[in-house]
Amino acid sequence: MSDRKRKTRDPGGGGVSRRDFLTTAGLGTVGLAAASEAASAAAEIVTTAEVAAGELVPARLHVNGFEHRLLVEARWSLAYILREKLGITGTKMGCDRGECGSCTVLLDGTPRYACMTLVLEAEGRQITTLEGLLVGEELGEVQQAFLANDAFQCGYCTPGQIMAVEGLLRANPDPSMDEIRVGVSGNLCRCGAYVNIFKAARQASLLKHDRGGGA
DSSP, X not given: OHHHXXXXXXXXXXXXXXXXXXXXXXXXXXXXXXXXXXXXXHHHHHHHHHTOTTOOXXXXXXXXXXXXXXXXXXXXXXXXXXXXXXXXXXXXXXSSSSSSOTTEEEETTEEEEGGGSBGGGSTTSEEEOGGGGOBTTBOOHHHHHHHHXXXXXXXXXXXXXXXXXXXXXXXXXXXXXXXXXXHTTTSOOTTOOHHHHHHHHHHHHHHHHHTTSOO
16 A cells, blocks of 8 residues: 555655645636636626616717717617607618618718717717708708709608718819719619719709808
């Protein structure tokens, strides 16, 4: 028995037996697994708390020159907020997946699909919708040009088309016809009124120029 015991000890003497080592290692593994499991559980609790379904957070939106303070869910889109919470219905919902462009608005002057923009992404930025292009009670230049050139049929895509042209002209006041085509290429017109839409964009450019380029 003593010989067998000696074989399991470190030849240098005073070492740890193989049995002791395996026992200690086993306990360490169990402890590590328990600690890891506890950490995972804690992380899961924190994550769940951060993205709890239905949780409302405060948001401050600047829309057409007015400030709106409201409670929102982080998953809500800007299009949903504009239409369903603020009653600004000029922004139309079409595909709801960033393909048709009917929900186009301007964020700091740049066209964006409102259906693909989370409301919290727009917080603190200047949001402009179709309604925001009015000059008092008068139509803005792009709106006037669309009306004068009969640049619509059913009219459902028209708000998004107008906002795309408005954004284009703010970035490029005097676009060529090719640049206009590219500028509205993200907006679909199922009625096929593209020729008149292009004409309207060109006329809007001239109108803006005559009025001093005001956006």
